Amino acid sequence: MRKLLFESLIKPTLTEAPPSPADAAVEELAKTLGKQARRSLGRSLSIREVDAGSCNGCELEIHALNNAFYDVERFGIRFVASPRHADMLLVTGPVTKNMAEALKRTYDATPGPKWVVAVGDCGLDGGCFAGSYAVAGGVSAVIPVDLHIPGCPPSPSDILAGLLALLDETNRPARS
Amino acid sequence: MAAFWQDILKDREAEPHGGWQHHAIDESEWTETAEALDGETAVLLGLWGDRGTIRMALLDEATNDVVVLALACPDGTYPSIGKHHAPAQRLERAARDLFGLTPRDCPDPRPWFDHGRWDLRHPLGEAAAEPADGAAYEFLAAEGEGLHQIPVGPVHAGIIEPGHFRFTANGETVVRLEERLGYTHKGIEGLMAGASLDRAASLAARTSGDSTVAYSLAFARAVEDALRVEAPPRAVWLRALMAEIERLANHLGDIGAICNDAAFALMLAHCGVLRERVLRASEAAFGHRLMRDRIVPGGVTTDLDDEGIDTIGLMLGEIRRRFPALVELYDNTASLQDRTVTTGSLSPALARRFGAGGFVGRASGRAFDARRACAYAPYDTLSFEVPVLMAGDVDARVWIRIREVEQTLSLVEQILDRMPAGPILAEPGKPSGPREGMALVEGFRGDVLAWLRIDEDGHVGRCHLRDPSWFQWPLLEAVIEGNIVADFPLCNKSFNCSYSGHDL
Numbered sequence: 001m002r003k004l005l006f007e008s009l010i011k012p013t014l015t016e017a018p019p020s021p022a023d024a025a026v027e028e029l030a031k032t033l034g035k036q037a038r039r040s041l042g043r044s045l046s047i048r049e050v051d052a053g054s055c056n057g058c059e060l061e062i063h064a065l066n067n068a069f070y071d072v073e074r075f076g077i078r079f080v081a082s083p084r085h086a087d088m089l090l091v092t093g094p095v096t097k098n099m100a101e102a103l104k105r106t107y108d109a110t111p112g113p114k115w116v117v118a119v120g121d122c123g124l125d126g127g128c129f130a131g132s133y134a135v136a137g138g139v140s141a142v143i144p145v146d147l148h149i150p151g152c153p154p155s156p157s158d159i160l161a162g163l164l165a166l167l168d169e170t171n172r173p174a175r176s
Numbered sequence: 177m178a179a180f181w182q183d184i185l186k187d188r189e190a191e192p193h194g195g196w197q198h199h200a201i202d203e204s205e206w207t208e209t210a211e212a213l214d215g216e217t218a219v220l221l222g223l224w225g226d227r228g229t230i231r232m233a234l235l236d237e238a239t240n241d242v243v244v245l246a247l248a249c250p251d252g253t254y255p256s257i258g259k260h261h262a263p264a265q266r267l268e269r270a271a272r273d274l275f276g277l278t279p280r281d282c283p284d285p286r287p288w289f290d291h292g293r294w295d296l297r298h299p300l301g302e303a304a305a306e307p308a309d310g311a312a313y314e315f316l317a318a319e320g321e322g323l324h325q326i327p328v329g330p331v332h333a334g335i336i337e338p339g340h341f342r343f344t345a346n347g348e349t350v351v352r353l354e355e356r357l358g359y360t361h362k363g364i365e366g367l368m369a370g371a372s373l374d375r376a377a378s379l380a381a382r383t384s385g386d387s388t389v390a391y392s393l394a395f396a397r398a399v400e401d402a403l404r405v406e407a408p409p410r411a412v413w414l415r416a417l418m419a420e421i422e423r424l425a426n427h428l429g430d431i432g433a434i435c436n437d438a439a440f441a442l443m444l445a446h447c448g449v450l451r452e453r454v455l456r457a458s459e460a461a462f463g464h465r466l467m468r469d470r471i472v473p474g475g476v477t478t479d480l481d482d483e484g485i486d487t488i489g490l491m492l493g494e495i496r497r498r499f500p501a502l503v504e505l506y507d508n509t510a511s512l513q514d515r516t517v518t519t520g521s522l523s524p525a526l527a528r529r530f531g532a533g534g535f536v537g538r539a540s541g542r543a544f545d546a547r548r549a550c551a552y553a554p555y556d557t558l559s560f561e562v563p564v565l566m567a568g569d570v571d572a573r574v575w576i577r578i579r580e581v582e583q584t585l586s587l588v589e590q591i592l593d594r595m596p597a598g599p600i601l602a603e604p605g606k607p608s609g610p611r612e613g614m615a616l617v618e619g620f621r622g623d624v625l626a627w628l629r630i631d632e633d634g635h636v637g638r639c640h641l642r643d644p645s646w647f648q649w650p651l652l653e654a655v656i657e658g659n660i661v662a663d664f665p666l667c668n669k670s671f672n673c674s675y676s677g678h679d680l
Contacts, residue, residue, distance in 0.1 A: 001442070001505055001508070001509065003501070004442070004446070004501060004502075004505060005442075014449060049335045050331055050338075051335075051336065051337050051338050051360070052338075053338075053359070053360045053361075053362055053676075054337070054360070054385070054676065055382045055383060055384060055385040055388075055676045056337055056384060056385035056386055056674065056675070056676050057382070057385025057386075057388065057466060057468070058385070059335050059336065059337065059385070060385055060386060060429075060466070061465070062335050063335055063429075064448075064451075064452060064455070066448070067445075067448035067449060067451070067452050068445060068448065068449050068452075069449070069452050079335060081333035081334070082333070083331075093360070094362060096359065096360055096361055096362055097291075097293040097294055097295075097308070098289075098291045098293055098358055098359045098360075098361055099330065099338055099359050099360070100293070101293075101310065102330045102331055102338065102359070103331075106331050127382075128367075128375075128378055128379060128382060129362045129363070129364070129367065129379075129382075131367070132362055132363035132364075132366060132367050133294050133295070133296060133299045133303075133363050133366060134294055134299070134361050134362055134363035134366070135362055135363065152382075152468065153385065153466070155459075155465060
């Protein structure tokens with residue numbers, strides 16, 4: 001173990017430069033955040049991830065955000081274990097009818113001001129599962145959504161670009 | 177040697193569907209078959225409903241024969257298999273929720289997928305509107321002095337899928353665990369009914385995100401089996417390449433994540449880097465990190481160019497350089513071994529009885545691997561070993577993954593060496609009448625079964641996808657008994673069952 005740890009000290013870092021905040025995300029946030037209470041998050045964003053019925057593909061890529069290449073903690077972004085500790089819910093999947101109440105209750109348990117980011121094509125409008133007897137729809141069918149990050153699944157860079165846009169926008173003074 | 181069902185079926189002629197045996201049987205034969213499921217070599221591969229028909233797939237492990245038996249249920253009932261063979265119980269409950277087919281004398285009459293929130297009952301059978309009431313679910317009772325319950329989920333603490341675990345504990349020790357699943361039920365089989373092959377293939381690819389290649393492959397092979405067409409040789413080899421790369425990525429992720437659940441984050445950090453390298457190579461070679469929608473009925477959609485081959489070669493080299501040190505780290509860290517060895521032990525008898533596939537079965541002495549048992553191309557010409565251990569604990573499930581990573585590295589090299597040239601896609605065509613087809617494919621988690629019926633118009637009439645997790649989830653309930661609550665995440669991660677693949 002000592003050898004591995006020592007190597008990690010002398011080898012160049014794998015962490016890459018961050019992507020620039022996604023343009024589409026900045027545009028969407030300008031609309032959704034405009035009327036909401038703004039609070040400067042500073043350089044800290046606590047995220048509670050909620051799988052509301054996804055195929056698990058988005059979860060894999062959200063997991064990847066924590067690896068050495070993306071290392072989201074350097075931006076002050078961290079995943080927390082309870083909605084009560086969270087500033088933001090990161091929701092994936094078409095919301096299944098069997099998960100709708102759990103999602104709503106998770107949202108209600110998150111203290112305000114709070115943001116909701118829907119990840120993946122399914123999170124937008126149910127994606128390829130829209131219209132099923134078991135699917136309520138996209139995330140916005142159950143709770144208000146501030147930002148959508150499309151993709152099936154979106155790559156970690158796409159997700160990171162969206163989250164950085166959210167950090168930037170929420171730190172900007174409110175428009176009058 | 178004849179398969180165990182031959183005595184029951186005698187010399188009956190099989191129905192003309194695909195390459196597997198299909199038989200329509202009567203109730204007494206159905207019951208006789210259920211009684212023959214002995215938990216030794218007679219294995220239940222799946223059980224699923226259709227309108228007015230219940231089907232089951234069986235495997236004889238002594239001969240590696242597979243059969244599909246269909247029983248017509250004109251009155252909507254059939255003799256329960258679960259009464260004789262516990263692994264069938266959840267499948268029967270699911271078939272009743274979806275189709276309204278009732279297993280007679282089923283020991284567990286509770287719903288499974290239907291949480292009372294769909295506004296209708298039996299959505300795939302004779303659907304009837306029913307107001308969503310979200311009725312409370314009755315968990316099985318565990319009684320005794322000093323017992324307390326710990327409800328967990330469906331929203332969990334990590335970045336994982338939703339499901340509910342009801343623990344009954346005595347102090348720190350788990351007395352009983354009961355799972356309640358179905359939260360991610362999206363109605364995939366309902367959406368597939370009447371869908372075009374393209375649409376159904378894209379749904380199959382979204383059944384379980386980490387096994388998207390395995391599901392696409394199972395679906396495509398089932399279609400090809402039904403239509404009696406074959407994918408071009410190059411496509412067959414490219415499919416195997418993608419399947420092995422998917423296995424590699426998932427096993428690397430799992431090894432890191434299991435160690436992380438034993439509070440050994442260093443392993444997660446290193447395995448996470450290797451997993452990311454695999455995903456990046458997939459993106460470069462096939463244009464998608466998870467290789468989703470690359471396998472379709474008739475072949476594959478993306479060819480591999482020289483640059484892609486080089487990228488995969490570099491990735492293999494990197495893993496070959498880095499992985500041995502991580503294996504050594506796992507093997508030599510006493511604090512880690514202290515958590516994994518003898519934790520969550522699954523007995524070989526139970527693994528056999530449930531026909532548990534993948535690392536869960538192979539860590540408990542069940543050597544079944546669809547690549548070997550069904551020997552589908554190109555695995556019939558590739559050289560690989562199927563690692564098997566007997567200990568059945570978390571440690572054994574880690575070691576199976578480690579050995580499989582090594583086998584997979586060799587398989588990828590063999591496939592790259594011998595990749596034939598030629599076209600990658602053949603038009604699957606249309607059937608002359610309704611046709612049934614099936615496929616059994618080895619995903620990273622175990623054998624994925626796909627069964628489908630294609631109607632005359634070329635659309636999917638009915639498609640059933642059976643995740644390996646169906647026969648692993650119930651075993652997780654068994655292995656946690658007597659362990660401490662704090663070891664549950666470790667046991668759970670070492671199983672890494674799929675929620676979405678199971679819930680459909």
